[in-house]
Amino acid sequence: MADRSKVIFGNQMSAKDYKKALEKKKSYLRQFGDDSKAAYSAKLVENATLYEPLGVYDIRVNEGEGEIPFDTEKGIIVGNIRMGFGHYRISIAMASAAKALGYTPYWMDLNSYKDTTCTKVIGKQNDLYSFGSRLSQKLPLFNKLVWEPMNYEGFRQLSYNAADQKNAELMAPVFHSIPKDIPLIGTHVWPAQAALHAGMEHVVNAIPDNWPMALHLAEGATHTIQTHQSYMGYRILNGFKKKEVLNPMPAEDLVYTGHYIDHELVANIEKDCDARLARKKNGEPMRFLMSIGGAGAQRELFAAVIKYLLPAVKAKKAALYVNVGDYKAVWDELCRDIPELAEISTTHFNDWADTNAFAQDAIVGNVEGIHAFWHENIFEAVYCTNLLMRSADVLLTKPSELAFYPIPKLFLKRIGGHEKWGAIHSAEMGDGSLECEDVPHTLQMIKLFLEEEATLKYMCDRIKANKVSGLYDGAYEVVKLAMAKKSK
Structure with a gap:
C-alpha cells in the first residue's frame, strides 16, 4: 500500500509535514504501546438500545469468540467513534437505512476498545476536542484566536490529513478478525482510514460537514457528501494547501447522496409536518426541542432560552423538551441557574422505557410543560433526540449534524467555524433559520415561531418539498453505494 501521508490524491507532502506526521505517530506509540502484531478477536452482540428498533449488532473486539456469525452477504459495518454525538447520530441513520433496505447493521465504535492502542489514541484526542469545545464557549478570545481558526482552516489543510493517516495506522489492528469483504461505512474519517489500512475491501467515507476540509479525506474510499455546495470544494481540494492549485480528487471517488437521515423520520415527514401545522392552527402549545451537543457546551445559552420560554410554558403557549444527553451535570447546573426549573x-431520567413511551405517545397525544431527558447510556442519550423529533415542532440546535434533519430548526450559535455552513445550507433549503449568533437573535426567532404561523408553515412546506426531491435520502444512498461496491 502506498504511504498515504506522503502523497494524497497525487499531491506530494513536504518533507517537513511528513516528518511531523511520523513524529506524531511515534509519540502515540511511546504513550500507548505498539499492538500492530496483536491478533484481536471480534464477536457480535446485540446492541442493548438499538437492536430492537434497528437490528443493530455491536462488534466487540478483544472480548473472546462469539456465537453469532458475521453475515458476509447482508452484513454492513457502520464504523464510527464517540466524539461528541454527531458521528453516533449519523451512524444511527445509516443503521436505520440499512435495516429498511434489508441489511444487517454492525456497529463498530473504534473508541470503545479500551485495551487497544486505537482507542487510547482516539480517547486522548476526544478529550482534547471536548475540552476545547467547552472552553470556546467560556472564553471568547480563545474561540476567536484558536478554536474557530483551527476548526475552519487548520482541519482544512492536507498536512492535517497526513498526520491523521499515520495515526490511523495505529487503529488498523482492531480489524484483525473482521471479514475483509463486508462493506464498511465510516461516519468519521478515522474508521474509514483505519479500515483501508487494515485491508477492508469496500469502504465508503460518509463526510458529515458542509465545509470541505482535508480532515475528512480517506483516499481509497468512496467519499459521500450531503450537499451540492460542498462538491467542488472536495473535488478540487480547494484551499487544502493554502492557495496552491492541487491535483483533484478523482470524480469516481466523490458522490453526492443527500442528507443522512433515519428511515423512520423520512418515512413520516408528511404526517409529522401536517401534525405540526395542525397543532399550531388549534392553538396547542408549540413544542420546542433543545438538544445539547456531545461536548456538553452551551449551557448558558440553554438557560437564557428556558428563562425566556417559561412564561409561555406556564400560559400553555409553549412546551419544552430538554435533552441533556449523558450530561446530568448540565441539568443540575440549569436548575441552579433557574431555581423553579x-x-x-x-x-x-435514565429510564429508556419511559422515554420511549413518552416519545411515542407525544406523536398523537397532548404535551404540556417542560420535559427533561437524561440517559447515562450513550446510545439512549443520542437516540432520544431522534425519537423526540417526530413530535416536536421546532428543534433548537447548533448547526452540526442536526442541521440536516427534516424538522423546522432554529440554529443556535455554532461551536467551530466549520459548523456555520450547516446553517447556511439549511437556510438555503428552507428547513431552518439563519444561525443566531447571540441571545437576542435567538429569542427573536423563538418569538416568531410563537406568535405567527408563517415561519413554521414555510419550513414545513419546504421539508415536504425537499422530501419529494430526494434531499433526505442520503442514508439510503450511502448504504446502496456500499453494498454495490461489493458486487463490482
Missing part, C-alpha cells in the same frame, strides 16, 4: 419539570 426542577419544580415545574417532568424528568425522564
Whole structure:
C-alpha cells in the first residue's frame, strides 16, 4: 500500500509535514504501546438500545469468540467513534437505512476498545476536542484566536490529513478478525482510514460537514457528501494547501447522496409536518426541542432560552423538551441557574422505557410543560433526540449534524467555524433559520415561531418539498453505494 501521508490524491507532502506526521505517530506509540502484531478477536452482540428498533449488532473486539456469525452477504459495518454525538447520530441513520433496505447493521465504535492502542489514541484526542469545545464557549478570545481558526482552516489543510493517516495506522489492528469483504461505512474519517489500512475491501467515507476540509479525506474510499455546495470544494481540494492549485480528487471517488437521515423520520415527514401545522392552527402549545451537543457546551445559552420560554410554558403557549444527553451535570447546573426549573419539570431520567413511551405517545397525544431527558447510556442519550423529533415542532440546535434533519430548526450559535455552513445550507433549503449568533437573535426567532404561523408553515412546506426531491435520502444512498461496491 502506498504511504498515504506522503502523497494524497497525487499531491506530494513536504518533507517537513511528513516528518511531523511520523513524529506524531511515534509519540502515540511511546504513550500507548505498539499492538500492530496483536491478533484481536471480534464477536457480535446485540446492541442493548438499538437492536430492537434497528437490528443493530455491536462488534466487540478483544472480548473472546462469539456465537453469532458475521453475515458476509447482508452484513454492513457502520464504523464510527464517540466524539461528541454527531458521528453516533449519523451512524444511527445509516443503521436505520440499512435495516429498511434489508441489511444487517454492525456497529463498530473504534473508541470503545479500551485495551487497544486505537482507542487510547482516539480517547486522548476526544478529550482534547471536548475540552476545547467547552472552553470556546467560556472564553471568547480563545474561540476567536484558536478554536474557530483551527476548526475552519487548520482541519482544512492536507498536512492535517497526513498526520491523521499515520495515526490511523495505529487503529488498523482492531480489524484483525473482521471479514475483509463486508462493506464498511465510516461516519468519521478515522474508521474509514483505519479500515483501508487494515485491508477492508469496500469502504465508503460518509463526510458529515458542509465545509470541505482535508480532515475528512480517506483516499481509497468512496467519499459521500450531503450537499451540492460542498462538491467542488472536495473535488478540487480547494484551499487544502493554502492557495496552491492541487491535483483533484478523482470524480469516481466523490458522490453526492443527500442528507443522512433515519428511515423512520423520512418515512413520516408528511404526517409529522401536517401534525405540526395542525397543532399550531388549534392553538396547542408549540413544542420546542433543545438538544445539547456531545461536548456538553452551551449551557448558558440553554438557560437564557428556558428563562425566556417559561412564561409561555406556564400560559400553555409553549412546551419544552430538554435533552441533556449523558450530561446530568448540565441539568443540575440549569436548575441552579433557574431555581423553579426542577419544580415545574417532568424528568425522564435514565429510564429508556419511559422515554420511549413518552416519545411515542407525544406523536398523537397532548404535551404540556417542560420535559427533561437524561440517559447515562450513550446510545439512549443520542437516540432520544431522534425519537423526540417526530413530535416536536421546532428543534433548537447548533448547526452540526442536526442541521440536516427534516424538522423546522432554529440554529443556535455554532461551536467551530466549520459548523456555520450547516446553517447556511439549511437556510438555503428552507428547513431552518439563519444561525443566531447571540441571545437576542435567538429569542427573536423563538418569538416568531410563537406568535405567527408563517415561519413554521414555510419550513414545513419546504421539508415536504425537499422530501419529494430526494434531499433526505442520503442514508439510503450511502448504504446502496456500499453494498454495490461489493458486487463490482
